[in-house]
Amino acid sequence: MKVLWLVSITIPAAADACGLQAKEIGGGWLSGALGGMTAAPDAPAITVASVDARAETLTVCSKNGVSFALVPTGSVENFSALLKKIAPDLVHIWGTEYAAARTIQQAAQAAGIPVLVGIQGVMVDCALHLNDGVPARLLHSCAAQHLIDRHVPGGLLDVNQARFDTLAQSEAAVLANARHVTGRTSFDRSAVQKLAPQASYYPCNETLRPEFYTPPVWHPRTFGEAPVLLLSQGNYPLKNLHTVLKALPAVLAQYPGAVLRVAGWPPLDKGPLLRPVIDWMFPYQTWCKQLIRRLGLADHVQYTGPLDAAAMRQAYLDADLFLLPSYSENSPNSLGEAMLLGLPCVASAAGGIPDMLQSGVQGMLYGAAGDDAALSAAILQVLALPDHGTALGTAAQIRARVTHDAAKNTAQMIEIYRKVLQREGTL
Incomplete structure (x- = not known):
C-alpha cells in the first residue's frame, strides 16, 4: 500500500531530506505521527508532500525509508504531476482549511484515487469565535491601516477575521466533496455530520511530539x-x-x-x-x-x-x-x-x-x-x-x-486506510 500525505507545512524531516532549512517551530505532532507510522511493522509506504515555494520544480527526496515531496505551488497541474509520479493508492489530507487541500482533493478525484480527509481544527467554529470578548472598537480598521498592512503585515482583527472566514469556506468546500473523513472528538464528528453528511467517519486519536512521551x-x-x-x-x-x-x-x-x-x-x-x-x-x-x-x-x-x-x-x-x-x-x-x-x-x-x-x-x-x-x-x-x-x-x-498511544493510533490509522480502500473497491 502506498499512501501520499499532504501536510500544511514542510516538516523538519522533509527539509532535512531535501537540503532546506526548517522554516518554523510547529507541526511536531506530524513528526510524531510519521514516526509512529514508520515504526509500524505493517506500515504502508509513505510520501509526505507539502507546498514549498523554495522548490523551483517538483522535488522528491528520501531519507530513513521515507519519501518527501516538495511542490512549488499548489496548482492542480503540480498536484497532478505529483500523483502521476508517486502513484499512491490513497491520499491522506492532514487538515481541511488550507487551499492546497481542496486542490489535491480535486486532482486525486480526477485521477480516481481515494482521498481520506483528516480534521484538525474545526475552522467554521474558530471563525465564529475568533474575536470573542474583544471590544467592538477594535474589530474595525481603516484604509490607512490596510495600506500599511499590505506592506508590513500587522495584527488587524478584521483582516484576520476575513482570513479565518476564507479558511472556513475552504474547509466547507473540502468536506462537501469528501467521501472519507477521520477525526477524534464528538465535536468534530458533529461538524462532519453537518458539513459532510455523505462521508464515512473514522475515529482515530492523535500522536503527539515524541519529546512528551x-x-x-x-x-x-x-x-x-x-x-x-x-x-x-x-x-x-x-x-x-x-x-x-x-x-x-x-x-x-x-x-x-x-x-x-x-x-x-x-x-x-x-x-x-x-x-x-x-x-x-x-x-x-x-x-x-x-x-x-x-x-x-x-x-x-x-x-x-x-x-x-x-x-x-x-x-x-x-x-x-x-x-x-x-x-x-x-x-x-x-x-x-x-x-x-x-x-x-x-x-x-x-x-x-x-x-x-x-x-x-x-x-x-x-x-x-x-x-x-x-x-x-x-x-x-x-x-x-x-x-x-x-x-x-x-x-x-x-x-x-x-x-495518544503512538502504536495504537498508528495501527488504527493503517486499519482506516484499509477500510477506505476496501469501500472504494481498490483493495
Whole structure:
C-alpha cells in the first residue's frame, strides 16, 4: 500500500531530506505521527508532500525509508504531476482549511484515487469565535491601516477575521466533496455530520511530539504564594489571553506572587517613535498591554518567546498549572502534551476539550470561555488542593497515555486506510 500525505507545512524531516532549512517551530505532532507510522511493522509506504515555494520544480527526496515531496505551488497541474509520479493508492489530507487541500482533493478525484480527509481544527467554529470578548472598537480598521498592512503585515482583527472566514469556506468546500473523513472528538464528528453528511467517519486519536512521551514527568513543588501558571499561546483572541488577565487579580488576592507565563513573543516594541504605529497595527496586543497596566499585572505576566519542543516541555515542567481558556478547540495538542507530563490543567469546556478530560477527575473544566470569575475559581480550586493537583495530573497522564498511544493510533490509522480502500473497491 502506498499512501501520499499532504501536510500544511514542510516538516523538519522533509527539509532535512531535501537540503532546506526548517522554516518554523510547529507541526511536531506530524513528526510524531510519521514516526509512529514508520515504526509500524505493517506500515504502508509513505510520501509526505507539502507546498514549498523554495522548490523551483517538483522535488522528491528520501531519507530513513521515507519519501518527501516538495511542490512549488499548489496548482492542480503540480498536484497532478505529483500523483502521476508517486502513484499512491490513497491520499491522506492532514487538515481541511488550507487551499492546497481542496486542490489535491480535486486532482486525486480526477485521477480516481481515494482521498481520506483528516480534521484538525474545526475552522467554521474558530471563525465564529475568533474575536470573542474583544471590544467592538477594535474589530474595525481603516484604509490607512490596510495600506500599511499590505506592506508590513500587522495584527488587524478584521483582516484576520476575513482570513479565518476564507479558511472556513475552504474547509466547507473540502468536506462537501469528501467521501472519507477521520477525526477524534464528538465535536468534530458533529461538524462532519453537518458539513459532510455523505462521508464515512473514522475515529482515530492523535500522536503527539515524541519529546512528551519520555521522563522526567511533572512533579509538584512547594510554590507558597507564587504559583506559576502557563498559557501556551496569547497572540490572537481565540486563545483568550484577555480573560486570563481579567481572572488574574482574583488569583493574586490569594497568591500575591503568582506569575502567568505566556509561550510566545511579547507585544512588538520598536521604541517610542514607532510605538504608536505598532500599537495601532496590533490592536489585540495593545489592548492586552492596557489590561496588564490597568489591572496592575506588569510584574506578574512573563512572555517566554517562541519555544521549540524541548523548551516547551521544560516550560510545562516548570509550571504549577496549565491553562487552556480557548473559545474554540477540537483536540488541542498543548492540552495533550500537558496531560502526558502529568501537569494539572484548567481548561474551558469549549469544542472537543471535554472529550479529552473529565472535569474534577483528570483536570478542571469551567463553562463559558469568557467567564473570568469561573476561570479564576477553577484556578484557585486546583491550587488550593492539598496535593496541588497532583492526583488530577496523574489521572490525566494515565488517560493521555491511552489517548495518544503512538502504536495504537498508528495501527488504527493503517486499519482506516484499509477500510477506505476496501469501500472504494481498490483493495
